[in-house]
Ligand code: QAP
């Protein structure tokens with residue numbers, strides 16, 4: 001069932017999520033609800049905290065700019081970044097920060113170790129959009145939003161555009 005996506009400045013987005021311990025039906029329902037929510041809202045990535053569940057769970061289903069699917073659905077539980085290299089810049093958005101997009105600097109490549117919905121160990125070497133999406137979603141698990149990674153100047157642009165008094169209440 002699709003859930004409501006929590007939007008900034010809701011304080012729940014600052015919570016640090018906890019590791020999943022049981023790979024049971026509750027986890028599977030959470031993953032299914034997250035996917036329904038992501039499909040309904042047109043996202044390419046979603047962390048469990050964005051629907052109010054503070055667990056280390058994220059999903060990714062990447063699309064290119066024309067909306068063509070470029071990856072299968074990935075269900076990622078208890079992820080750890082085990083290797084990072086290089087630097088890259090990409091324009092990011094977030095379902096929890098609607099209608100604001102800005103370039104963020106991140107690692108170019110990351111290797112991530114995680115578990116699937118059954119508790120099996122998985123690891124991937126990610127680059128391109130997948131690397132950025134992993135880093136963006138893992139930030140959510142640590143209570144961090146992408147605008148917190150902007151330069152001071154762009155952060156000011158965020159405050160002005162997103163937090164403008166006229167807009168508060170509409171979010
Ligand atoms: C994170 O973001 C991400 O403002 C996922 O009105 C961002 O799915 C990964 C969205 C960049 C890789 C690169 C945002 C949809 C979706 C909005 C999203 C909106 C509608 C954001």
Ligand code: CO
Nearest residue numbers: 093094095096
């Ligand atoms: Co996000």
